[in-house]
Amino acid sequence: MDLILPGLDPESDRPVFKQMADHLREAIEHGRLAPGAKVPSEATLMAHYGVARMTVRSALQLLQSEGLTVAEHGRGVFVRSRPPVRRLASDRFARRHRQRGKAAFIVETEESGGKPSVDSIRITEMDASADVAKRLGLTAQDKILVRSRRYLINGHPVETAVSYLPAAIASGTRIAEPDTGPGGIYARLEEMGYRLDHFDEEIKARMPLREEARALKLAPGTPVFHLIRTAFTEDGRAVEVCDTVMSSDAYVLAYQLPAR
CATH class of the missing domain: 1.10.10.10 (Winged helix-like DNA-binding domain superfamily/Winged helix DNA-binding domain)
Known part of the structure; x- marks a missing residue:
């Protein structure tokens, strides 16, 4: 041989x-x-x-x-062929990226040398679950807009994401369309007057559910990162919750943390 x-x-x-x-x-x-x-x-x-x-x-x-x-x-x-590693940096949602007309996934994937794409886009409206309602400050009777999609690098799936937004904010806007336009959801929110101030994120590692392994085409034994992000405006209002599942072999978590 x-x-x-x-x-x-x-x-x-x-x-x-x-x-x-x-x-x-x-x-x-x-x-x-x-x-x-x-x-x-x-x-x-x-x-x-x-x-x-x-x-x-x-x-x-x-x-x-x-x-x-x-x-x-x-x-x-x-x-096994692996997609280019995408750095999950602490400044990936900085306003400068939206002002350039690019969402975070596009910016960081291109910087890593990969070709980004999105598929499996589904948009629905439904009642808020108890957890989402609590995170968004809504009641159980409030409707939410749900955007589901899958992200790919060079045609290989690396991430699924589901965004939950108050229907009172998002329904009937570009956010409810398959193509949200340059800069993505956050750019549209800021155009509507919801100027973003910060994001809270919770990340844990776990083994994937069967449907997650299928959607991300994971090899046996490959764990995922499960990230839940909440976007807040300058007046402290939560305007989006994003539930994301990422293939662990496609990401490096890279953060800059102040020492004072």
Whole structure:
């Protein structure tokens, strides 16, 4: 095989299949097996290591569970291609981006060298849930506008987001249309006189729900970031809650925090 892998260490107490996975993982992490490259076949690995097929499969399944490889029926196992990492920076919603006519996702994806796109846009109006009503300062009888969408980098899904806004503010405006225009939702809110002051965010890491893994095409074992953001105006009014689920291997959380 073209890829040079070390042999097994007979004196190691580490199981043989884990030694094999270690060798392949090291080749992936150091670029000798590049994203999209085909991993040596089962037969090739059996011959190189002198082991049974089930041992090889255990090693390959371990790499798949770590999200490093994907198996394609009838074709083999390939190193998983990953989207460019997008930095989730603390200033991503700064007004200067909206004034340039670009929403945060577009700005940061382009800065990372990726091509941003959005699909699966759905817009509905419904009663506010108890949690959303509390965050927006509404009553259970108040209606909300709900915008659901999925974000992609180079055609690969990395994030889903659902925004909840008071219907009294958003219904009948550009925010209720599939294309909200340059600068996105926040630019439209500020044009309507709701000048934004700050955003509160809550972030936690967890394993994805089945529908989230399907929407983001996550490899087994890949966790997600679950972020809930609330946008506040200068007079302290909450005007949007955004519930976001992000593939953890597509993001780096990067924040600048004052020391005084």
